[in-house]
Each structure stands twice: as C-alpha cells, then as structure tokens.
Amino acid sequence: MNIISYTIWILENHCFIVYSVLIAIFIAFTVFHKNRIENRELIREKKFVPKYYHAEKISDRKNHDDEDPDFLTSAIPENTPYIPYKPIRRSTEEIIKRSREYYELMATRRTVRSFSTEPIPQDVLDNIIKTAGTSPSGAHTEPWTFVAVQDPHMKLAIRHIVEEEEEENYARRMSRQWVTDLKPFATNSTKPYLCDAPALILVFRQTHSFRSDGKKRMHYYSDISVAIAAGILLSAIHYCGLVALTSTPLNCNSRLRDLLSRPHNERLELLLPVGKPHDNTTVPDLRRKPLSEIMLNC
Amino acid sequence: MNIISYTIWILENHCFIVYSVLIAIFIAFTVFHKNRIENRELIREKKFVPKYYHAEKISDRKNHDDEDPDFLTSAIPENTPYIPYKPIRRSTEEIIKRSREYYELMATRRTVRSFSTEPIPQDVLDNIIKTAGTSPSGAHTEPWTFVAVQDPHMKLAIRHIVEEEEEENYARRMSRQWVTDLKPFATNSTKPYLCDAPALILVFRQTHSFRSDGKKRMHYYSDISVAIAAGILLSAIHYCGLVALTSTPLNCNSRLRDLLSRPHNERLELLLPVGKPHDNTTVPDLRRKPLSEIMLNC
Numbered sequence: 001m002n003i004i005s006y007t008i009w010i011l012e013n014h015c016f017i018v019y020s021v022l023i024a025i026f027i028a029f030t031v032f033h034k035n036r037i038e039n040r041e042l043i044r045e046k047k048f049v050p051k052y053y054h055a056e057k058i059s060d061r062k063n064h065d066d067e068d069p070d071f072l073t074s075a076i077p078e079n080t081p082y083i084p085y086k087p088i089r090r091s092t093e094e095i096i097k098r099s100r101e102y103y104e105l106m107a108t109r110r111t112v113r114s115f116s117t118e119p120i121p122q123d124v125l126d127n128i129i130k131t132a133g134t135s136p137s138g139a140h141t142e143p144w145t146f147v148a149v150q151d152p153h154m155k156l157a158i159r160h161i162v163e164e165e166e167e168e169n170y171a172r173r174m175s176r177q178w179v180t181d182l183k184p185f186a187t188n189s190t191k192p193y194l195c196d197a198p199a200l201i202l203v204f205r206q207t208h209s210f211r212s213d214g215k216k217r218m219h220y221y222s223d224i225s226v227a228i229a230a231g232i233l234l235s236a237i238h239y240c241g242l243v244a245l246t247s248t249p250l251n252c253n254s255r256l257r258d259l260l261s262r263p264h265n266e267r268l269e270l271l272l273p274v275g276k277p278h279d280n281t282t283v284p285d286l287r288r289k290p291l292s293e294i295m296l297n298c
Numbered sequence: 299m300n301i302i303s304y305t306i307w308i309l310e311n312h313c314f315i316v317y318s319v320l321i322a323i324f325i326a327f328t329v330f331h332k333n334r335i336e337n338r339e340l341i342r343e344k345k346f347v348p349k350y351y352h353a354e355k356i357s358d359r360k361n362h363d364d365e366d367p368d369f370l371t372s373a374i375p376e377n378t379p380y381i382p383y384k385p386i387r388r389s390t391e392e393i394i395k396r397s398r399e400y401y402e403l404m405a406t407r408r409t410v411r412s413f414s415t416e417p418i419p420q421d422v423l424d425n426i427i428k429t430a431g432t433s434p435s436g437a438h439t440e441p442w443t444f445v446a447v448q449d450p451h452m453k454l455a456i457r458h459i460v461e462e463e464e465e466e467n468y469a470r471r472m473s474r475q476w477v478t479d480l481k482p483f484a485t486n487s488t489k490p491y492l493c494d495a496p497a498l499i500l501v502f503r504q505t506h507s508f509r510s511d512g513k514k515r516m517h518y519y520s521d522i523s524v525a526i527a528a529g530i531l532l533s534a535i536h537y538c539g540l541v542a543l544t545s546t547p548l549n550c551n552s553r554l555r556d557l558l559s560r561p562h563n564e565r566l567e568l569l570l571p572v573g574k575p576h577d578n579t580t581v582p583d584l585r586r587k588p589l590s591e592i593m594l595n596c
Contacts, residue, residue: 020325023321023325027318027321076479076482076582076584077482078478078481078482079482080482080582080583080584081582081583082580082581082582082583083580083581083582083583084578084579084580085408085410085575085579085580085581087406087407087408087539087541087575088406088539089539090538090539092419094539095419095422095538095539095540096419096421096422096425096538098537098538098539099421099422099425099426099429099534099537099538100421100425102425102429102533102534102537102538103425103426103428103429103432103534106429106432106530106534107428107429107432108385108386109385109432110383110385111434112383121390121393121394122595123394123397123398124393124394124397125595126589126593127394127397127398127400127401128397128401129589129592129593130401130405130589131397131400131401131404131405132592133586133587133589133592134401134404134405134407134586135529135532136409136532136544138546139476139479139480139483140482140483140584142586142587142592144592145592145593145594146592146593146594147593147594147595147596148593148594148595148596149596150595150596151596154596175516177516178437178516178518180376181374181437181516181518182437183376184374184375184376184377184378184438185437185438218473218475218476218479220476220479221546223521223522223525224521224525224528224546224567224568226525227521227522227524227525227526227528227529228525228526228528228529228532228544229529230522230525230526230529231433231525231526231527231528231529231530231531231532231533232404232529232530232532232533233529234433234434234526234529234530235400235529235530235533236397236400236401236404239396239397239400240388240393240394240396240397240400241385241386241387241388241392241393241396242393243385246434246526248436248519248522260594260596269522270522277383277385280382281382281383282380282381282382282383283380283381283383284374284378284379284380284381285378285379285380285381286374286378286438288431288432288440289431289440291424291427291428291431294427294430294431294440294442294443294444295424295427295443295444295445295446296443296444296445296446296558297420297423297445297446297448298445298446298447298448298449298452298558
C-alpha cells in the first residue's frame, strides 16, 4: 500500500480520528495564542500541571486576598509546634536482621480468592484500619474512609452489584488482550468470595473535604496517598496472619457509594475481602521478578 | 447584573471558555452520533471507561484474531499451574496480638526532613526494595523500577533539579492555598536532605512494557499498583528501623528520568530520601484522625 492510498484509506476509514486530531490541534493553538497575548510569562510553562495547581489562577490571587481575609488559612494550624522525634534507635546489625526478617515475612503474602467464613475479631479489623491510618498523605489531609462490611445481607448486595458490573466488564468493557492477560488468574464475573470472606474492606478516596468554616479543603495527591495507605493496610493484614484479595472493582463506584451512603466527594478505589484462607486455597505458581530486574543502584 | 448583561459579560470576557464548551459539546455529540450508527449496543455505555479498556476496539477483535494468531497470548503463561497456599496458621489470640503490635509499631512512623549522613548497608537497601517487590499488581505486571542513589555527585545533581523545579512550583505553579496548606510543614524549595540522606529511592512507574516477542504489554492499574508498593516499601523502611520522607517531586519527571537514563515508558512517581534520622530531628506535632473518623462498620 503506498503512502497516497494509505492516506486516503485513513481519511475514509478513520475520518472521525482525523477530525478529532484537527480539532485538538486547533484548540491547542487557540490556548497557546491566547496565553501568549495575555501573559507572555506563561509561554515558558509547557509542562504538565495537575488541575488543582491552578484551582485559583495566579492572576486571581490579589483579588482573593482583598475580598476574603480568611481565604489563606492553612488547613492545619500554621503555628503547629515542632517536637523532637525520637524513634527506637536500632544497631546496624539489628537493622540488617529486621530488614531480612520483614522481607521473608512479606514474601509469603499472596492474593487469595477463597476464604474461610470464620469471622474476624472486631479488634483486629480496628487495628489493621488504624494501621492504614498511620500512612503519610499530601499536606496531612488523610483523604481516606475505610468501610468494613461484615453484615451478610450487605455483603450479598455488594456481590450482586460487583457481579453485574463484572459481567459487563468481561463481555464488553475490557479489551480482549486484558481478558487474556487475566486468564492465568482464572478470574471471572462470579465472586463467591464476596460472601465467604468474613469482612470486605472498601477503601474510599476523599477527593476533597470541607473545613469547619465550610470552605473546601483540597486533598493534594489523594490518589497516591490512598493507595499508599492500602499498601500499609495489606502489610498489616499479612503481618497479623490474615489474607486478602486486592481488587479494583471496575465501574462499581457510584452504585457501591450509594449502597453504603458515602458522600459524593468520596470515590471507591479498592475492595479488599479479608479473612483466613480456605483450607484448600490454591494460587497460581507465579514467580516475582528478581531484584536485578526491579532495582538499579547508582 | 441581570441575565442579559451577565450573558454578554460572559461572552465578552470568557469567549475562550464559551468557545471550548461549544467545541466539547460538538465533539461529544459527534462521538455519540457515530457510536449510535456504528453499534447500537454501545449507546448503553455511558460510564467512565479508562483508556486502555478499548486499547483495541470491540469491532476490531475479529480482525486482530484473523491477522495475528499470536495477538491473544497472555503475558503470563495461560497454563500456569495452581499450587496449594499454606501460609503460617496463627491462633485468633495471636492474630489479635500481632495486629495490635504492628499498629503500635507503625504508629511511631513519621515523615522526617533531616537525616544523619550515616550510610545504609547495601543489604538493607536490597531487602527493603525486595519487600516492595512483593506487592500485588494488576495482572501481576509488577510495573515498578526502584532506583537507589547513593553516589554523592548523583544526589547533588538530583538536588539541583528538584530545587530548581520547586522554586518554580512555589513561585508560580502551586496555588496560593496549597502553599499556605504546606506552611505548618515548613517546606520550601531548599532541600538539604537530598544530599544528607545516605540513599534516595526514586520510584518509577512503567506505564507499559514489552514482551519477549516485542509486543506491547499493558500495565493495568499501574498507578495504584506502584503506590501500593510504595506503601509496602515505607512499612519495610520503618519496620527495620530507618526513616524516610515521602515526596512527590512536582514537574521533575522528565529531567530526573533523563538524568538516570530511564526509558520513556517509565514515569517518576515518588522520591524517598531514606536513612537514620538526624539526632535533632523535629516533626510538627500533628494528630492523626481517630478511628471513628476513618472507619465505618456495617
């Protein structure tokens, strides 16, 4: 196929894409042109800037200060005192030993898809979620809500929603390559573990919150903060002797949020069935990448 | 101001926004219209679907299969055998005890901004990064690269880049509210800890990779997977007796990626100075939210 016939083929078969690209170029040019005229300084800024950086535009700063003296109150008191931090001091030998010991423990963690129905003591649920709550977060906004579901009716209602959406996901929403990549995990739209596991922990991310004076409080880097907290939650689950399934329920956010009466500033990020593994639990015989493939020293 | 004069004011002063909204509506209508004609079933799909779901369009599936029999090879062998999973069985009492013990340990973790220059044994760096590598990831893609920088010249080069970008961030890119929210943390664009800390761990996310046959391998949920791994990395750092600063270097991705010769499918997500705390380390006297504010039971 030569270039001309290929171009004609593109124009004929993908006119929508060509059309969109042209409009995108047009919009990009308009933005560029407008910025150049309005503020020559901004030309230098071509890098990606997340949307909340300019929640207020630079040019609005002065106006805001004039109109609203409370505008620039920090979310945490600005005069928060500093205190000495004296964590446990460990010898070099102890640090080496503990780093190996912790690796050996964590290396035995696996994602599990069949659970014993034995309940989890409430103290344990409380402790693992308190542990997740020790995670760092952007400007200490702690943008997380953990919903622990133990009620069988609620678990069943969650299962119905997840299975309905998953059926759609596998049949229609996920790419065929994705479905193929998941085959070794023998996953499908039937999720008995959502009823079997004694507890489901739903991890919600608060995109923002409200200060006591009613003003919106931005949650910087809430996505990364919540996922870090989920990592610490998983480490707590494994450390105490329980297992979990790390799942990201596709397209279930609004239905599960409504089911659990969570507000609209919250978004479901993860759903973790937690409990003891079923006696006959099996897992795919996967290997993890060796250190040389994930680490570089320089 | 009545509606007519307000409308005129909007059109006069925000013609660009009005224009963009009109184009967006136009594009949305075109997409809707095209989908309706091409595939009536798709009309039902109005929900958010991340971009890689349709990395190949549904209508392309058959063609792909015909042209390329290797297309649907799963990234992990499809016949991966299943093996029994027998983690350590712990008694209920032990689970309760260990969940409390781990919470009490993790509750002493704080983000630290002044480090002792004492080096970290290579074994410890290896172990904490191996621990991070035990994290779960979408379809077991393990989409992470950890670069451990101990060379003083490289640390200095990183510091220069981060400080230069941070100066721009504080002066121009971050909203004034954000700068204010950070005041209690006494952060600014000077980062001596980037040279003091004996190691900097830069966490890169692989947005995709390549299979041995050269085909692109999608990394599903790579963002959440990498942040979960960072959470587990932080838990390993704290468990062994070191401290870290969890930072997300704003706008430094391309310069640090180039400095460290990382490929273009990798993106810098986090930069963690790691080491022992300086003898006189202080931290802001912050409280964490009580359990009742972060956990719901149902």
